[in-house]
Amino acid sequence: MVKKITIVNQKGGVGKTTTAVNLSASLAVLGKKTLLIDTDPQGNATSGLGFVKHELKFTIYEVLTGQCDIEEAILNTDIEDLHLIGANVNLAGATVELVDVPDREFILKNKLRKVEDDYEYILIDSPPSLGLITINNLVASDSVLIPLQCEYYALEGMSELLDTIYLVQKNLNPHLKLEGILMTMFDRRTNLSKQVVEEVRSYFGEKVYKTVIPRNVKLGEAPSFGKPVVLYAPSASGAQAYLELAKEVIAHGEE
């Protein structure tokens, strides 16, 4: 039974793409057949897995606008059990193009039906906004994973995000759950990081993953080599952390 997880936070630069790429890579390395879907016109997940974005023939844009079948957009990656549907700047126009389509919030959910049972996990990387693309991701998913940066303003915008998830739950996708909150870019050398993690745990308790992703330069470097960190630098603290997170996600799924 496939588990579909949207990685979402309308704040920029909090680690959505780094989590999407490295959690999906780690799940695949642990033997779980995984599909990663890039839905950000910036296409960072796509280039982070080594693809040249503007050279892709079929991307999520062509899938959503019906210009190709979803199977035609699925790409193999350097990891056997990891597939990708890529994104590039063409997607930027999609919000406007799809705004008058009936059931416009259900397009991704419907397109996914054909292929979702080929996978154990489908992860969706969201852009930093709460527009039609992100709503499609939330409607298509079983749960959401929210990365939060270990910074003073980590919880800023959280209530707006939770309101959006609640509205989608109420009106469009009653099954949508909170998979978990992931603390990212934890800086061991500072008190600030610890304080932020404590504060977030005090609000969200069990929902906050035990695994915390450390600030690790290998995570910043890996995209420039077009590789997930588990291939680029498997013994790095960042690689180990995402493998631990993958095990935690798998364990949740088995409860």
Add this chain to the structure above:
Amino acid sequence: MVKKITIVNQKGGVGKTTTAVNLSASLAVLGKKTLLIDTDPQGNATSGLGFVKHELKFTIYEVLTGQCDIEEAILNTDIEDLHLIGANVNLAGATVELVDVPDREFILKNKLRKVEDDYEYILIDSPPSLGLITINNLVASDSVLIPLQCEYYALEGMSELLDTIYLVQKNLNPHLKLEGILMTMFDRRTNLSKQVVEEVRSYFGEKVYKTVIPRNVKLGEAPSFGKPVVLYAPSASGAQAYLELAKEVIAHGEE
């Protein structure tokens, strides 16, 4: 002759607010009468200077919608030569409210006329988007300062930002210049940071400030104390860097 500078980058979390708060504080500490205008509904610059956002009687929202005079919204701060016009969530509705106002891109520029000659510098903190608020900021300013994070994706979205600045120059504000590009969150211990700075300098040369802002936990902690770093931890590397930047900005102005 006042210099009006918008701090802009549609990417989130790149250091706009940290730069707005600490550059304006440093200019004031160096004796330049400075007004900082927060135009982000998140109000991070406002709370970063110690104000309780939702308790403010008059903010930039009331100014733009004509509900108060601009003088009524100007606040004193802990630094004698630094004033603030604050922002809070009320501003979130402004884009919709002002969309049908004639000359809607010139509202801030016109409101500023009354007070701008009381200052040597006016700095404007922008939200992470290229909407009506940011356009108002660009139209109201003489120049733009673009913070770029020392990360692999630093230049992502840069062409879109430069296109927007170019369009504003062409159609709305022919005097608008690029003040400079500021590399932020530089991590001395990594090669990645150095490579990103070199790459940006290779594209933009002289336009990149000599001053690079280091990653410094004091810069992350200061907002939680409602102080600019030059008051919170004046000997910290982050405080020293923003003072150096202020001197560089002042020197530019005297060319």
